[in-house]
Amino acid sequence: MRISDVATVVVGAELRNWVFVKVTTDEGLVGWGEATLEWQTRAVVGAVDDLRPLLLGEDAMRTEHLWQSMCRHHFFKGGIVTMSAISGIEQALHDVKAKTLGVPLYQLLGGSVRDRLRFYDHLGGGDSSAVYETGSPEAFGEAAASSVADGFDALKILAVPVGAPLSGSAGVRLAVARMAAVREAVGPDVDVMVDLHGRTSPAMAIRYGRALAPYDPWFLEEPTQPEDIGALRGIADAVPVPIATGERLIGRRAFVDLLAERACAVIQPDVCHCGGVAELKRIAALAESYGVAVAPHNPLGPVATAVNVHIGLSTPNLLIQEVMRVDVPWRQEVVTGELAVVGPSVGLPSASGIGVEVDEDAAARHPYAPEPQLRTLLDDGSVADW
Template sequence: MKLKSASIYLVESGGIRPVILELETDSGLTGLGEACIAYGVGGTGTAGMLKDIVERYMNSGLDLLRIEALWTEIYDHGFWAKGGGPIVYAAMSAIEQALFDIKARSLNVPVYELLGGRIHDWLRTYCNGWYFGCTRDEDLPRAAAKAVEDGYDALKFYPFATILPDGRLRHPSYRAASDRSVVQRSIRTVRDLRNAVGPDVELMLDLSAGLTPDDTIRFCQAVEPFDITYVEEPAVPGDVGALVKIARSISQRIAVGERIYSRYGFRDVLESRAADILQPDIGNTGGLLEARKIAAMAEAYSMKVQPHICASALSTAVGMHFSASIPNFYIQEHFPYWGRIPGHVDVLEDPIESSVREGFIPVKDAPGFGVHLRRAALEKSVFASFSWQ
């Protein structure tokens, strides 16, 4: 089985820019991977890094089944992977995922069988993006209640963010050092959400390192009466000292990981014991095997793991296979309402989002990741293509 072609897609999709890799073999099998730098800036840089790596390391003579050998070759000799950040690791993640998809399809098994086999048949999920369509804070309680009516008993939100008139979120500037109103507004928002959804729905708060540690502590202490399941990214990623300070001062559990890359980046967080839940993003931390190693490290510290998901529906499918295979899985992020965003592009023919029932994802047993691209929707999104014939 030889590599025949590769296509890199940079998709303009309602304010996010998914970066997707498709590999095709001479036997007709295809594999998909996603570099999860879909929001913020960096999509073009990631697509460019992916192009550079494909040009240098991938060709028709590549042994497609030696996945970790290729990953290690790029890590050891690509230079920027050692101590690297999201651009290089996201590109490596997309390549690794696509190779796993090909290998599993060639064996006619789901990808999770290559990660040790399925442990979980159903995956509990929390709903993110339930606030899509809101244009002001006053809209949030009603939208949260509607998500609960749709069957979700766990919701995540960004309390420090401002809702812009077009519905997008804007996080605080300058860590809101001179704006005390941010904390007070955020406390009111959390109170209103709790009142709207009742006592039995879990609320997770993504703080996105938006405030200074002292204001973060003040906020977390103030929302204690509202029974918050965990706070996510309360400190700047990599500032373990700030994370420790916050953890010692608040009652809520702490989740971190979406902006930490590779097992090496997670090591200090684990050793600090300042976090309770790890959230590696499979599309930017190095791929499935790297996330699996991070989960094993977390297991040794008796910590829960949930994959960070915030890109296209492909990342949800990849996350399903990872989550199904780890013993310390906690809950999976899920965006069921992307369709509310003007300009959103459905990149898959068969996304797993539509299979979610009462807040649970049924783990599919189709070969590979079990999903296929909507090529007709991506014709104008080709960033680069390669052919080896």
């Protein structure tokens, strides 16, 4: 069974454009993956086109060989754009293989290690206005209560405002007020994660972490930029809350020093960026050897969510899975299949492959549109991290 085409289907989803990768074989079998990368959509589509000649005519079942070819045959190795393209193609190849063998993808990844996979919610179910825009503590509490009413017992909030390397106390008070409102709304038994989004310097991350600790956050995500492993280790040592990071790292080598330095308690590789299904499994195995849990990053489209389900069901040190439910109101219209809709948890799927198919007619109703440019500036006009 040979690969006859590799193509992309781009779906405009407001804050993001979902980049779905379609691999077609000479027997008419189609596999789907996702390579979504915010604000670099056209670059990823171009990268998929650049990789296409390496794949045409090749045996679609040789997933590892083809991954090695995409990663190594071009002299200049891939950064985030190329690795996102490779990740999406590799997912689609796994979908093809699992369909050919007539099994759900998780069966190719070692089989199930749990009966159900737990998801955590975002405020507003992932509506970008609730997740990323500033809101009052009262709005945070109301949105958190709504997630619990929908059956979720874990959620993540972006409580920390954009700020300078050393901000005043106003931002800390606002973050504490938001966290306090959420904790009051959901009670003591709901797991609440706090995303710092890489917005804070190490010093401010420590200040925020200590201020939020009395409200029992499950973990603090990306307390500083991910490449500064020494700073992450310092934060982990100084704050009585577990640290999570890794969504912007690509390939297993990027995680080796992070794990060896014991700079975090949870890693968050993204299957759409880190290298794909097999590479995420390898990263998880590295983490397991250090006693570190995995909570894969996934604020992306429904194909990525379906792929993550299979990874989560087959990964022993999987902690919990991120999901976006209603980032756009028509999210579930562009895919069909067993895993097209997800709730607070999901059991073992029975359909072969990843469990979803892209409805290309529905996708065409939401064409590519340039993502809104989010320019985060401080009061003096200088640039801050979003």
